[in-house]
Amino acid sequence: MTAHPRLSIGLPVYNGEEYLAEALDALLGQTYEDFELLISDNASTDGTADICRRYAARDSRIRYTRLPRNIGAAPNHHHVFAESRGELFKWASHDDLYARDLLRRCVEALDERPEVVLAHAAEAVIDGDGQVRVPYEYGLATDSPHPPERFRSMLFEPGGDDMYGVMRAEVLRRVKPLDSYHHADRTFTAEISLHGPFHQVPEVLYFRRDHPTRAERAHPGKRSRCINLDPRRAGRLHPTPRLLAEYVWGYVAAIRRVPLSPADRRACHRHLLAWATSRIRPGSGERVEDRAPVDPVRITVSVDALVAGREGRQS
Template identity: 85%
Template sequence: MTAHPRLSIGLPVYNGEEYLAESLDALLGQTYEDFELVISDNASTDGTRDICHRYAAKDSRIRYLRLPRNIGASPNHNHVFNECRGELFKWASHDDLYARDLLKRCVEALDERPDVICAHADQAVIDGDGQVTIPYDYTLATGSPSAPVRFRSLLFEPGGDDFYGVLRADVLRRVKPLDSYHHADRTYVAEIALHGRFHQVPELLYFRRDHPNRAERANPSKRSRCANLDPLRAGPLHPTARLLAEYVWGFVSAVRRAPLSASDRRACYRHLAAWMTSRARPGAGERVEDRAPVDPALLTVSVDALVAGREGRPA
């Protein structure tokens, strides 16, 4: 590993032994190699530590950190970012998969477009076996030069995992750290988008795994999901009403903090008011994972052909 890698990948993990090795193989097999991989183990109680030690012994790009206690997913995401040194940064999930060219294409997109602050690629949902279940088109207007247009799109349209894109680290340092109320990741990405436009690489290179043990599935209620994000949210001082109010206020405060003109700020507030009204309508809050799976016979993509470490797997 170089003394100052250009890209830092932060991988927060808690009890990720089921899929961690697959994700590490996919990241370490990237065609773009100038990166460090910082793993922050949130006091896992399964085999996560052994897996991390084994991979770190084989690849000097890995820096393994272990927390003495479980601080929650959101503080761990912030912690691993603070430990990273690259001018570019990407969060990685311990259970997702990444095509070999994902980092290369995203870094190229940022180099070719100095005004772009986040680059990601087309994506699909995969199951526990790594098979595509729901490919989906990226329809968000995050590439618009208009901050209000980007903000409105992130409010109203489902899909997109821009949180896991390759970002300019200096922009992340200018936004409020990730919080732990309901859907805090959405307000976080919306605030980032108010600082500049995104670019979507038109290649299927990112595979988000949906499985029963994923945090969103294992914690069905809003309160349990937020307690997973931060154990301090588990007490009676954090009822559902507060978690939802903080969610709305997260958008308001993001607009207040962002470097916007007065007219753009007013436009963002109008979009937010329209969005709040729309939440009462049927179908509001659609999630990509809840769409009907596609017929496997209609798929032309092979995850095994695109992702390092999956070569030679049985069909």
Template identity: 80%
Template structure:
């Protein structure tokens, strides 16, 4: 009888042929190998299916599922989690890159710290060619043992892509599934943070790709982004005010559901009220990828040396 993998990686994809093979090489080349890779193809119309089937034939850890119709990015993200079997879970993006040691460092952190529920690593934003645009210093206090401190930090500070960390699956089953209103990923991660603290591995191991065809770039308006997340958001029943109201309510309901003491719950509500009434704090609405690019001559670590499948490439300094 085949034993279950300890870690499940869920990779939802739609028309990802441009970068998918690079991301698969990076994931399959991890030094930590006890995982399954669940790919859910959201009825892609490009070469995504051929790439997925080719890789699945070569590596038995891949479970490839092709959907008969495009159900939207959010339902597809939730689907790969429901298909998972591991005690740990990680979402992966088809266009990002992952250093060989990323999974091992995150799993080791969870093993060393039983009270930690999510582990991730330092990151940098890369361009379409895999060249570093912006290294990002993680400043969130998600490692605090005090839930209101974690919650306040995630409200006010620029995010660190904790959504793509390695997460204890039993915690994910206790939170509300990812939704599709404006910034639903932020309320989702904030709710996870109310269940326990995170650990940030102090090594540059995750590279988030920013490119013109990325969903956020291809869908500039709030409504178009939400329709991309779930086609059911199209139409007059989902105007922008409703999408924004659901965003705020997402935080409220997360506080209501979380296993908090009465005092901690009140503290979280106070932080939420401060956030809702004033967005004037510097950096509150900042996007990391919109920061000024770094001078390439100041970079010292090579992306191509860290990421499997990129050996021999020129450039890629981080």
């Protein structure tokens, strides 16, 4: 590993033994190699620590830390970013998979487009065995040169997983750290979008794994998900109405923090008001989960052919 790797990858994990090794194989087998991999083990009680230590002994790019107690997913995400050294940064999930060229294509996009603050790739949802189940088409206008248009799209359109793209670290440092209220990841990503456009590599290179123990499924209720993000949310001072109010305020605060022109700020406030009004109406608020998935025959992609470590699984 170089003294100052260009890219830092932060991987916060808690009890991830089932899929962690596959994710590490996929990341360490990238065609882009100038990175450090920061793994923060959130006091796991399974075999996560053994897996991390085994991989760290084999690859000097890995920096492994085990926290003495579970601080929650949101603070752990911030922890790996705070420890990063690269000019570029990416969060990685312990249960997702990454095509060999994902990092290279994202870094190239950032190098070719100085105005772009985040680069990611087309994605597909895979099951526990790594088979494609739900490929999605990315429909957000995050590539627009106009901040209000990007913001409006983030509000109204069911999104992808832009938070797991490759970002410019200096932009990320200007964004309020990921919070732990309901849908805090959405306000977080929306604030990033106000700083500049995103770029989507058109090829499917990112595979989000959906399985029964994934955080969203293991913690189905709003309060349960928020407590998973930060255990301090378990107290009586954090009822569901407060978590929802913080969600809406997160958008307001993001508009206030980012240096926008007066006209752009007014436009963002108008979009936010329209969004909030639409959420009040019965039957409103379409989610990506409610949309019909793209017909699998429209995408010809083999996870086993694209992801390092899965070569022997090709049929």
